[in-house]
Amino acid sequence: MNGVAFLLRALHHGEKHLTRHLTAVAERHRTEHEVHHVATDLAGWSREQVRCLSETAGHYGLDLDDSADTRLPALVSTFRQKASEAVSHRSEPGLLLLRDLRELHLGATENSLHWEMLAQAAQATRDDRLLGLASACHPATLRQMRWTNTMIKNLSPQILTGP
Amino acid sequence: MDASVDRIAQPWGSRTPYGRHEPWPARVDTYLEAGVEPDDVQQWVQAASILHSDGDAMDIAVADGRIVGVRGRAQDRVNHGRLGPKDLFGWQANASADRLTRPLVRQDGRLVECDWDTAMNRVVACSRGLLDEHGPGAIGFYTSGQLFLEEYYTLAVLARAGIGTNHLDGNTRLCTSTAAEALKESFGCDGQPGSYDDIDHADVIALFGHNLAETQPVQWMRILDRLEGADPPRLVCVDPRPTRVAREATVHLAPRLGTNVALLNALLHEIIRADRVDHDYVAAHTVGFDELAFRVKEYPPKRAADICDVPAARIEEAAELLGTADRLLSTVLQGVYQSHQATAAAVQVNNLHLIRGMLGRPGAGVLQMNGQPTAQNTRECGANGDLPGFRNWQNSEHVADLARVWNVDPKTIPHYAPPTHAMQMFRYAEQGSIRMLWISGTNPAVSLPELARIRSILAQDRLFVVVQDLFLTETAQLADVVLPAATWGEKAGTFTNADRTVHLSDKAVEPPGEAKPDLDIFLDYAARMDFRDKDGGPLVTWHDPESAFEAWKRCSAGRPCDYTGLTYDKLRGGSGIQWPCNEQAPDGTERLYTDGISWAHPDICENYGKDLATGAADSVVEYRSLNPDGKAMIKAADYLPPHEEPTDAYPFQLTTGRTVYHFHTRTKTARAPQLNAAAPDVWVEASAPDAAALGLGEGDLVEVTTPRGALRGRLRVTDIRTGLLFVPFHYGYWDTGAGHAPGGDIPGRAANETTVTDWDPASKQPLFKTAAAALRLVERGDGRSAPAPTTAASAPASGAVPATTGGPSALVTQSADGTWDSPEEENR
Numbered sequence: 002m003n004g005v006a007f008l009l010r011a012l013h014h015g016e017k018h019l020t021r022h023l024t025a026v027a028e029r030h031r032t033e034h035e036v037h038h039v040a041t042d043l044a045g046w047s048r049e050q051v052r053c054l055s056e057t058a059g060h061y062g063l064d065l066d067d068s069a070d071t072r073l074p075a076l077v078s079t080f081r082q083k084a085s086e087a088v089s090h091r092s093e094p095g096l097l098l099l100r101d102l103r104e105l106h107l108g109a110t111e112n113s114l115h116w117e118m119l120a121q122a123a124q125a126t127r128d129d130r131l132l133g134l135a136s137a138c139h140p141a142t143l144r145q146m147r148w149t150n151t152m153i154k155n156l157s158p159q160i161l162t163g164p
Numbered sequence: 165m166d167a168s169v170d171r172i173a174q175p176w177g178s179r180t181p182y183g184r185h186e187p188w189p190a191r192v193d194t195y196l197e198a199g200v201e202p203d204d205v206q207q208w209v210q211a212a213s214i215l216h217s218d219g220d221a222m223d224i225a226v227a228d229g230r231i232v233g234v235r236g237r238a239q240d241r242v243n244h245g246r247l248g249p250k251d252l253f254g255w256q257a258n259a260s261a262d263r264l265t266r267p268l269v270r271q272d273g274r275l276v277e278c279d280w281d282t283a284m285n286r287v288v289a290c291s292r293g294l295l296d297e298h299g300p301g302a303i304g305f306y307t308s309g310q311l312f313l314e315e316y317y318t319l320a321v322l323a324r325a326g327i328g329t330n331h332l333d334g335n336t337r338l339c340t341s342t343a344a345e346a347l348k349e350s351f352g353c354d355g356q357p358g359s360y361d362d363i364d365h366a367d368v369i370a371l372f373g374h375n376l377a378e379t380q381p382v383q384w385m386r387i388l389d390r391l392e393g394a395d396p397p398r399l400v401c402v403d404p405r406p407t408r409v410a411r412e413a414t415v416h417l418a419p420r421l422g423t424n425v426a427l428l429n430a431l432l433h434e435i436i437r438a439d440r441v442d443h444d445y446v447a448a449h450t451v452g453f454d455e456l457a458f459r460v461k462e463y464p465p466k467r468a469a470d471i472c473d474v475p476a477a478r479i480e481e482a483a484e485l486l487g488t489a490d491r492l493l494s495t496v497l498q499g500v501y502q503s504h505q506a507t508a509a510a511v512q513v514n515n516l517h518l519i520r521g522m523l524g525r526p527g528a529g530v531l532q533m534n535g536q537p538t539a540q541n542t543r544e545c546g547a548n549g550d551l552p553g554f555r556n557w558q559n560s561e562h563v564a565d566l567a568r569v570w571n572v573d574p575k576t577i578p579h580y581a582p583p584t585h586a587m588q589m590f591r592y593a594e595q596g597s598i599r600m601l602w603i604s605g606t607n608p609a610v611s612l613p614e615l616a617r618i619r620s621i622l623a624q625d626r627l628f629v630v631v632q633d634l635f636l637t638e639t640a641q642l643a644d645v646v647l648p649a650a651t652w653g654e655k656a657g658t659f660t661n662a663d664r665t666v667h668l669s670d671k672a673v674e675p676p677g678e679a680k681p682d683l684d685i686f687l688d689y690a691a692r693m694d695f696r697d698k699d700g701g702p703l704v705t706w707h708d709p710e711s712a713f714e715a716w717k718r719c720s721a722g723r724p725c726d727y728t729g730l731t732y733d734k735l736r737g738g739s740g741i742q743w744p745c746n747e748q749a750p751d752g753t754e755r756l757y758t759d760g761i762s763w764a765h766p767d768i769c770e771n772y773g774k775d776l777a778t779g780a781a782d783s784v785v786e787y788r789s790l791n792p793d794g795k796a797m798i799k800a801a802d803y804l805p806p807h808e809e810p811t812d813a814y815p816f817q818l819t820t821g822r823t824v825y826h827f828h829t830r831t832k833t834a835r836a837p838q839l840n841a842a843a844p845d846v847w848v849e850a851s852a853p854d855a856a857a858l859g860l861g862e863g864d865l866v867e868v869t870t871p872r873g874a875l876r877g878r879l880r881v882t883d884i885r886t887g888l889l890f891v892p893f894h895y896g897y898w899d900t901g902a903g904h905a906p907g908g909d910i911p912g913r914a915a916n917e918t919t920v921t922d923w924d925p926a927s928k929q930p931l932f933k934t935a936a937a938a939l940r941l942v943e944r945g946d947g948r949s950a951p952a953p954t955t956a957a958s959a960p961a962s963g964a965v966p967a968t969t970g971g972p973s974a975l976v977t978q979s980a981d982g983t984w985d986s987p988e989e990e991n992r
Contacts, residue, residue, distance in 0.1 A: 033591065034921045038807050039778055089594060090624070147780035154781075155581045158330070163597030164298045 005131065006063055008119045013054045013065045015112040019145070020047040022108055026101045028081040032089040033098060039148060040105075046141045057134045095160035099153060106149035113142045168977050171195075172842045172970025175249045175824050175955055176377070176385045177978055183394030185365055185526075188386055190981040192245035195252040196225060196233035198973065205232065210736060212242075212659065212667035214310050214652045215250035215827045217340075217534035218380040219661025221740055222247055224255070224653050224672040231255050231653055231673055238981035240739045242360060242665050245981055248381035250827055250839065252976055255653065257835035258673075263634055264648035265677020275636075275646060280678065280688075283645050287602070288692045290628045294599050295327070300578075304331035304589045304598045307547055308605030309339060309536025312657025312669065314712035315682040316538070316545035317719070318704060319604070320552055322686060325570050326695035326703055330578035331598060333549055334542035335606040337586040338930055339535025342501035344543050344550070345927035346510035346532055348771040350518070351796055352764030354543055354554050355724045357517075357756045358493065358529025359742070360663045363387060363397075365527025368489035370400040370482075372513055373424065373499015374533060377408035378824035378956050380662070384408070400482050402427065403499055404819065405849070405890060406883035407957040415482045418885040419472035421817045422504035422806030422934045427479070428512035429803065430468030433460040434483030435519065442521030449760055450518050451791050452798035459800035471803060473885075491527030492520060498535060498821065503933040507926035508776040508801035515798050524758035531662065536828075538659040544725045545716065549583045549928070553723035554763075554770040557582060558784065561767070569719050571697040582781070585928035586612075587921070594621045602630040604682060605649065609638035609904055610829040610896035613919035613930050614872045619905055632685060635831050638896045638904035649682050650675030656709045657683065658735065664742040664753070666727070668735035683709060721746075724756075724763050757796075765794030776801045779925030807922055810887070810936045814870060816854070818937035820893040820915040824956050830894045838974045846877040846913050847952040849890035850939065852961045855881045862963055863945025869938045873917035876942055880950035883961050889937055890958075891915040 023044035030036045055067035088094050116139040123131035169177050171193075180189040196202065208223040221240030225233035234255055238245035267283035268275040294302040305323045307316065316334075323332040344354045351357070363369065363386050377384040390396055391412060401413035402424070410416040419427050435441065436457050446453045465483075469476035486492060494517060500509045514530060522528040534540055539548070546552035555562035557579040567574040584592070590612065592598040601622075612618045622629055622642040631643035640646045654675040660666045675681070680688075687704060695703035706712045710732050720727045720743075729745035729752075741752040756762070763769060772787040774780060776799060782790075791797055810817060825842040826833040833839040848866050855861060864879045868889060875891065884890055893915040897903060902910035906917070918937060923930045952958040953968040 032594070034587070035779070035923065035925060038922050039925055041807070042777065042804060090596065095595060095597070144775055144778055144780060147775060147782075148778040151778075151780040158578075158581055159301050159584075159592055159597050162299060163301050163592070163595075164599065 005122055006061060008115055009054060009058050009061060009063055012112060012115045013051060015115060016047045016050040019108045019112060020044050022105060026105060029085055030098055031082050031085040043145050050138045053134060053138060060130060099160055102149050102153050106146060109142055109145040113146060116142055168975040170970045170974045171249050171252055171976040172838050172968060172974040175381055176388055179392050180389050181392035182389055188244050188364060190238040190245040192236050192238050192979050192981045193247040194235040194977040200232045209670050209672035211669040213251040214537040215254045216380055217537055217539060217662040218382050219665050219667055219740060220247055220251050220382050221667055222251060226672050229673055231258055242661060242740060243382045246382045246385055249825055250833060253836040253838045254832050257832035258651060258653055260835045263676045264636060265679055267648060268646035270644045283647060284688060284692055286645050287630055290600050291693060300328040302599045303327050303329050304601045306586055306589060306601060306603045307334045309334055309336040309539040309542060310605050311538060311682050312659050313541040313545060313716060314657045314709045315686060316541050316547040317716045318683060318686045318712055320546040321570060321704060322690045322695060324577050325572045326690060326693060328576055328578060330581060331584040331589050332547055333586040333589060334547050335611060336536055336539040336542045336548045337928060338611060340539040341929045342506040342510050342924060342927040343532035343534060345507045346514060349511050349773055349799055350514035351761060352769035353724055354770055355756050356531060356662060356664050357523055358531045359754045362493045362527050362529040366397050366491045366493035368485050368492050369397045370486060370494045371409050372402045372496045374495045374497035375403060375407045375409060375957060378822060379497060381824055398485055400485055404885045404888050405957045415478060415485060417474050417478055417482055419474050421819055423472040424500055424503055424509035425505045425801055426463060426468045426471040426803035428509055429460045429463035430465045430479050431483045431486060432512060432515060433463045434480060435487040436460060438487055440487035441519050445521030446519055450796045450798050456515060456798045456800040492522040493527060493529050495531040495533055497533040501929055502931060504806040504931055505804060506924035506929050511799050518796050518798055524755050529755060534662040540660040549585050553720050554725060556770050558772060573698050587923050587928060587930060590621055593627050596626060599626060600628040603639060604632040607637045607639045607829040607831060609642060610914050613916055614921045615914055615916045616873055637831055638898055641904040647685055648679040650679045655681035658713060665740040666730060666743060667740040668732060683712060761794060761796045764791060774926045776926050806934045808920055808934060808936050814936035814938050816889045816937045816939055817887055818889045818935040819933040820891050823892055823953055825953060826894040829896050834899060838970045842968050843953050845951040846892060846895040847880050847950040848877045849880050849882050849884050849958055851884050851886045852881050853886050860941055862960060862965060863948040863950055864941055865943040867940050867942050868918060870918040870935050873912055875912035875917050878945060878950035880952040880958050881961050882958060889939060
């Protein structure tokens with residue numbers, strides 16, 4: 002049971018972290034419109050995973066909060082947006098964007114591995130509730146990974162070789 | 165049949181009723197300018213319309229070297245002689261006094277006339293400089309939906325293999341990219357499944373976000389004729405506006421903007437719940453049904469009713485019609501394509517046909533429509549985000565095959581990432597990595613979203629902008645070099661309509677001044693740049709439209725859009741012909757997928773598919789495991805809330821759209837007096853309850869504001885859904901005195917001042933139909949009325965508004981044509 006508790010905590014932390022990071026990236030790259038909009042949507046997916054984890058955790062004697070609490074203080078949020086708009090005509094943010102997408106991908110990958118482990122633990126203990134949680138949530142994590150990978154693949158040639 | 169009809173007052177003309185499974189009778193529409201009699205016409209030159217995607221075949225009347233009128237071609241399969249208002253009157257723009265007749269270059273901040281050598285040398289010097297300094301990624305090409313096939317193909321070759329850039333896209337990104345993506349997602353490959361002839365055979369016709377009456381008026385005439393004939397079809401209409409289609413529909417659903425997926429899922433829910441599924445078809449030809457059935461379980465009509473704000477009972481009625489149809493035809497256009505979750509929603513319409521087995525038979529078909537006349541050709545020729553001939557950029561065999569056709573090294577053709585879409589190209593230009601943008605035949609300074617941003621991108625000193633157009637458009641005013649182009653009637657070429665019909669459009673008159681066909685401009689550039697193949701020979705080996713067509717045929721050989729059976733001679737004289745046209749199908753192909761799914765095999769498909777919510781690309785490995793045998797793919801999608809929802813500050817939803825009298829940014833239609841007078845200025849539509857709540861009335865000058873910007877127009881109160889505003893997107897600034905942008909005394913006029921920069925992640929089509937807005941009074945109308953047509957979707961809800969008419973200058977002759985109809989039909 003300890004292993005499961007560890008994984009639930011790790012996932013709860015990981016999905017919360019990814020929610021925050023996706024939200025921050027969406028704001029930081031407001032002038033990269035596709036990144037802005039899709040990252041905001043994907044933050045919603047992670048927020049939902051946090052809620053599901055919190056719901057299930059109670060059955061395992063864990064008290065994990067259900068709010069991803071990603072709302073940044075209004076000032077920070079406005080600052081990030083304005084900073085993004087102020088440099089919209091410059092090329093340096095491109096490298097920052099690739100770095101952010103890479104970090105998002107690694108964060109999602111870590112979560113994915115944890116979901117994989119949770120699903121394996123659930124099968125080994127024939128725990129249908131836990132397996133249900135992992136099966137419901139893992140696909141969204143894989144889609145987050147594919148999206149970051151696709152964006153990196155599509156944007157890299159121009160950002161890394163352009164003027 | 166009436167001898168002559170005011171075709172501004174009656175855009176669809178008179179009726180020629182016909183029954184189900186009967187041929188559509190011909191009706192030949194002719195318009196000649198005042199004072200010209202039929203006997204005065206010295207020559208009739210074959211052409212087809214380039215003011216919408218219908219492909220209406222017509223003959224151009226020529227007298228003394230001038231165009232003096234047009235006449236529909238009775239023998240053509242598309243229009244059987246009929247023409248729409250834009251076809252009838254739009255040609256007059258060709259002879260406008262303000263056509264560009266000489267190249268212009270920017271000098272000391274001003275555009276000044278020059279000769280072709282000066283202009284082209286500047287373009288070539290800039291190209292070479294950027295290639296040397298930064299490489300091909302610094303150069304981008306943004307083209308149109310109104311050039312000819314030969315021109316797009318030449319542009320695709322010179323951009324992809326000559327320059328070697330991945331940055332080539334068309335403004336067809338704004339009108340047709342979701343159609344293409346939805347077909348690729350469901351069938352593995354682009355290619356319109358259905359045919360316009362399906363209208364003759366269907367018993368239920370469903371129009372999803374498709375204001376057919378205004379976007380392809382001639383096919384609407386066909387439906388009107390069937391509605392008046394024996395055994396008429398029943399119509400299902402999904403549209404938040406009271407379009408003519410909505411008024412004729414058996415069931416009209418007017419959903420909240422951005423909720424199409426929820427609505428379609430509920431329709432699929434009902435069809436699966438009632439087991440109106442063709443299980444044999446599903447088993448033989450599809451994969452993915454179980455996933456769809458599982459997913460739509462969560463969308464009973466009640467839930468969709470809450471999301472879409474449509475009565476659950478109406479959804480059930482619509483599902484009953486769709487589920488019990490004997491032959492179902494569905495059409496889809498901008499209400500889906502330019503709206504939130506565009507591809508996901510368009511794919512659900514494909515799913516509807518796949519689970520009902522409604523494909524490949526007369527009357528059973530899908531028409532994922534195009535907006536623009538030659539949009540299909542940008543898709544085929546690789547000028548709209550794909551490689552030519554629907555080749556798959558991720559499939560190295562396809563790239564090698566293309567390299568063989570072009571006799572270049574495969575590495576020359578960028579295929580490390582998908583061809584760059586237009587919105588991303590503008591982002592690269594904004595960021596400074598694209599330094600030269602060559603814009604041909606389109607006007608992004610009016611047609612792209614969030615115009616303040618687009619103007620700031622185009623106005624940058626570091627961006628070298630080339631504009632190739634007929635007029636000094638808003639975009640041309642921001643250019644560094646302006647190239648005067650010839651247009652329809654002044655050049656020859658072919659193009660393909662929304663149901664794969666290829667037409668030849670011949671040259672009738674000389675272009676004005678030094679204006680040149682777009683093909684000649686591209687050929688001149690290729691020659692000056694001295695593009696070579698891998699053996700040192702010239703890369704571009706053709707020299708005129710017909711030799712370009714022959715070159716394209718070699719590129720299309722064996723591909724779904726196979727043109728090898730077509731020649732200019734074959735296209736001359738008779739009807740247009742539908743591709744694929746080759747040895748096996750010398751007369752063309754009426755419907756695709758008559759015998760299963762042909763182009764979805766992993767080795768053949770154009771695309772391995774995308775995540776409909778994120779746009780993430782699937783790999784060949786995933787595709788092979790999902791669809792090893794190349795069947796149609798049923799892809800489910802969950803509803804996601806739109807990115808911009810109404811708030812206290814912006815309480816309305818805002819959508820943009822079009823009218824039957826105008827095309828795009830009015831560069832041509834505003835220069836045709838009858839069309840301009842029918843809809844001379846921008847207007848704003850709101851519902852009667854909303855107008856009453858704000859104390860507003862017909863003709864009041866109002867301001868529509870979003871977080872991006874504002875525009876002003878007069879109010880038209882209509883039966884549009886409550887909470888929704890509509891603004892036509894056609895209007896810009898060239899005819900306001902302000903030049904290319906609002907300023908001074910000229911307030912915002914273009915709808916795109918207000919639209920959001922957001923696009924569908926799968927198709928990359930911008931979302932013009934999902935924004936939140938505020939509405940306020942600027943000035944009372946005092947008895948004036950809005951400059952909005954009364955004939956179509958902008959018809960007033962009530963009250964005394966003068967009817968839109970065209971008067972004597974809009975009278976068009978309509979006649980039955982004995983050479984086409986059988987005698988019985990003539991007598992009807």
